[in-house]
Amino acid sequence: MGTNSRPIIGLTSYLEQAQTGAWDLPASFLPKIYFEAVTDAGGIAVLLPPQPVDSEIAASITHGLDGLILTGGKDVDPARYGQEAHPTTDVPRKDRDAFEDALVRAAIEQNVPFLGICRGAQMLNVALGGTIHQHLPDVIGSTRYSAGGGTFLVNDVAVEPQSTLASLLGGDRNIAVKSYHHQAIDELADGLVVTGRGDDGVIQAIELPSVDFGVAVQWHPEEDAKEDARLFRGIVDAATRHRESRSRQA
Template sequence: MGTSSRPIIGLTSYLEQAQTGVWDLPASFLPKIYFEAVTDAGGVAVLLPPQPVDSEIAASIIQGLDGLILTGGKDVDAARYGQEAHPTADVPRKDRDAFEDALLRAAIEQNVPFLGICRGAQVLNVTLGGTIIQHLPDVIGSTRYSAGSGVFLVNDVAVEPDTTLAALLGGDDSVAVKSYHHQAIDTLADGLIVSGRGDDGVIQAVELPSVDFGIAVQWHPEEDAKQDLRLFEGVVKAAARYREKRMALAD
């Protein structure tokens, strides 16, 4: 794949107070491992900072991309799915919630390939009308997914056959993943299907069959990207196909 033909992949980013040198100020950033995984998979990474947006602006942003990745981060605002926040919930990042909701809707409308990671899976479910389990230990009785202090825990996910996830994983019926989340999908949104679960029943992967490529996982594949690029290769290859179709129509 030539440099000029590599698909452009937009990655959403954090907006948090950050320190660098003498500066201590709000800043948009994203851990390097996310965009390294995109470039290693053959794409060109473009970071998308949270910003004021409406449907028209979101559509314009998506029109400039070949693929979209919704990255990890703070909990989705419980008010977006009609609930009061659990005591353990993060302070809402309402600007990021609104930005990613608009981008995702535009991506679905334009059939732009997308991958959701951890928070991204929850954003997808909430955007389409689903709800979230706000604190998994209350439901499953353990912290197997949320050690805290930046420590990722390994969990096994059973993969549903005949799904996009199964195809990306070469037909594997299970995969060991790195987890860092205390929330998960509860009521599944209309239109989504479950393509992966933990042995405790917790939803770990979902897909949107109405688009050519729309998948989201509850775990952090970027943490294993040096050993296993399959999910990133999946979205980049889908984005490359989308780019080729778009360029052919433009000729």
């Protein structure tokens, strides 16, 4: 794939207090493993920091992209789905929530391929009207999805056949994934379908069939380059098709 044909993939990023050298200040950043997964799959990674946004700005941003990845991070503000915060829920990053909500809506409107990862899956569900289990241990009685301390836990996911996810995984019906989340999707938003679940019923993957490519997973594919590189190849391939389609129309 030549450089000029490589699709541009936007990745949302964190806005947190960060320290480097003599500086200790708010900064936008994203773990390198995310954008390496994109470049290894043949895409060009562009980081998107949280910033003031409205529908027009979001549309302008997504128009300049061939694909979008909503990355992991802090919990979505429960006020966005009409709930009070659970004691374990993170202090909301309202600027990031607003930015990603507007971006994913614009991507859907423009049929820009997108992939949601962990928080990204939850953000997609909330943006379209769904809700979140704020603390899974209260629901399933265990911490099997989040050990804390930056340690990823391995869990099995059953994949729905005939789904986009199944096609990305070469038809695999069961996969082992790396988890780090204490929240998960509760009520599914209208228009979304569940394409992966844990053996405890927890939703692990969703898709939006009304667009050409709209996939979101609750786990962290960037943490498993061998297995889940397939998801990054999937978004890059879909973004390439989107780029070529726009070129023909132009």
